Amino acid sequence: MDYGDMKAMQTTHVCAMCGSELVLIWDGENNLHRLCCAADHTHNGFQQRLSPQKALQRGQADEVVRPGAQKDLEEMAKRGVTALSLIPKTDIATGRILDDPAQVSLILWAESLGLTAHLGHVCLYHGKPYVTIDGYYYLLNEFRPELTIGTRPMSKEERKAYQIDLEDYAWIAERFREGLKLPGVGIGIVTKDEGEAKSSRDPGQFRAPVVHSHPQRMAEKRAEWQLLRKLIPLEVKE
Numbered sequence: 369m370d371y372g373d374m375k376a377m378q379t380t381h382v383c384a385m386c387g388s389e390l391v392l393i394w395d396g397e398n399n400l401h402r403l404c405c406a407a408d409h410t411h412n413g414f415q416q417r418l419s420p421q422k423a424l425q426r427g428q429a430d431e432v433v434r435p436g437a438q439k440d441l442e443e444m445a446k447r448g449v450t451a452l453s454l455i456p457k458t459d460i461a462t463g464r465i466l467d468d469p470a471q472v473s474l475i476l477w478a479e480s481l482g483l484t485a486h487l488g489h490v491c492l493y494h495g496k497p498y499v500t501i502d503g504y505y506y507l508l509n510e511f512r513p514e515l516t517i518g519t520r521p522m523s524k525e526e527r528k529a530y531q532i533d534l535e536d537y538a539w540i541a542e543r544f545r546e547g548l549k550l551p552g553v554g555i556g557i558v559t560k561d562e563g564e565a566k567s568s569r570d571p572g573q574f575r576a577p578v579v580h581s582h583p584q585r586m587a588e589k590r591a592e593w594q595l596l597r598k599l600i601p602l603e604v605k606e
């Protein structure tokens with residue numbers, strides 16, 4: 369992560385262990401800038417700062433908005449109050465518009481997992497339903513509220529151990545309970561080639577524009593995703 373990336377992350381993230389703001393410090397020993405918790409420099413792991421909408425999606429509106437907000441806002445989302453409803457309207461891979469029956473089956477599928485399609489918990493990808501990262505966070509918050517997930521770029525040693533190419537982006541997601549790191553990690557990688565790959569339909573465009581412009585964020589997201597899937601094995605195939 370370069371200095372600009374860390375500066376940007378300071379505004380979007382907080383400490384995963386205590387929720388404090390992040391600061392950039394000079395690490396003289398390793399001769400580099402380091403992003404760390406303002407309250408305790410030994411704290412490890414970052415977490416996205418939640419907007420009210422994100423907090424609602426992840427089941428944490430009570431903490432971020434006000435006590436009781438989660439239930440109220442979920443009801444409004446279910447009634448389809450437009451600003452709150454995040455029900456998928458297209459297949460995110462193909463762009464195919466979902467007709468009413470397709471939306472209804474997605475809503476029912478979400479409900480069968482204890483999730484809410486209107487909160488953006490599920491999506492359709494190449495015609496198959498998937499739980500989104502927010503859906504996984506919602507379940508984690510419901511079943512394992514004592515756990516927090518933190519992410520960070522892989523260390524030099526880890527990059528060596530996992531045999532990551534120098535130019536690739538690699539992140540680690542870890543879980544914490546009461547300030548203690550628990551075993552088990554998620555790994556997220558974006559290779560340089562992947563970010564630079566051009567669209568087969570339009571060689572003037574990148575195949576995955578989001579991966580190209582935000583490779584760090586994408587690697588971070590993949591790490592969170594993998595760890596959440598390990599923690600909440602839904603075993604959903606269809």
Ligand SMILES: [Zn+2]
Nearest residue numbers: 383386405411
């Ligand atoms: Zn902290």
